[in-house]
Amino acid sequence: MNAALMIGMDQLPCIIKDSLTDEEALMYVVETNVLQRSFSEMLPSEKAKVLSLRYSDMFSQGKRNDIIDELKKLENPQYNKENPTSALIGHKLNSRDIVANEYGLSKNTVARLLRIDKLLPELKKRVDDAEIGLYPAVSLSYLTETEQLKTFYPVMNTRWI
Known part of the structure; x- marks a missing residue:
């Protein structure tokens, strides 16, 4: 927004989400940050918050996936949903495995970052x-x-x- 204002644009395209709970709004903010910059570039407390939200009972996996898909489609209309966390046949991934795979972290690093959020x-x-x-x-x-x-x-x- 600031960059657009600096070059003289007085109208900006935007999408307004209303009727969101505070928790849903927080998830939009967190997921937007993850999409816009690399997870590895985040501060430890930011990583901890992202991982903590992934583990929280606040969001069902389906709701979180819907938010992520919506944001990715807004960023790239050609986005095609994939499921990179699917387990191999005969191997069921637990939550920590899924999050670790998603962010390229070890399970122990995920556990440490979850503690940082406390x-x-x-x-x-x-x-x-x-x-x-x-x-x-x-x-x-x-x-x-x-x-x-x-x-x-x-x-x-x-x-x-």
Whole structure:
């Protein structure tokens, strides 16, 4: 939008989605980000959010696939739906296998990123800024919110919590 405005375009083509729940709107935003840039270019907390949404009960697999298909068709009208996560005969993939295959990650990396999404926003930012490594961040993710707050604000008086 900003680029179009800079070159003098005062009308922009757009599609307005209404009557979406907050969760559906979030899925549109996340899936659009995944389609527009490489998963590998995302920050760890962004990867964690994408994977967490894939695992959440918030969306059925069918609803998620419908959103992805809609976005891909909007981007490329010749888009032809494929199913790259189909399992070989006799091998049933679990959710972690499917997500790992989809993003070219190991199952362990998927598990670590899912834990990162459980951190407080302040700690996620420190992971994104490489102040906290992935492995220590995973350990921190098992702490309660209060314990994470104490980690982020070590001199915090406990009566403030």
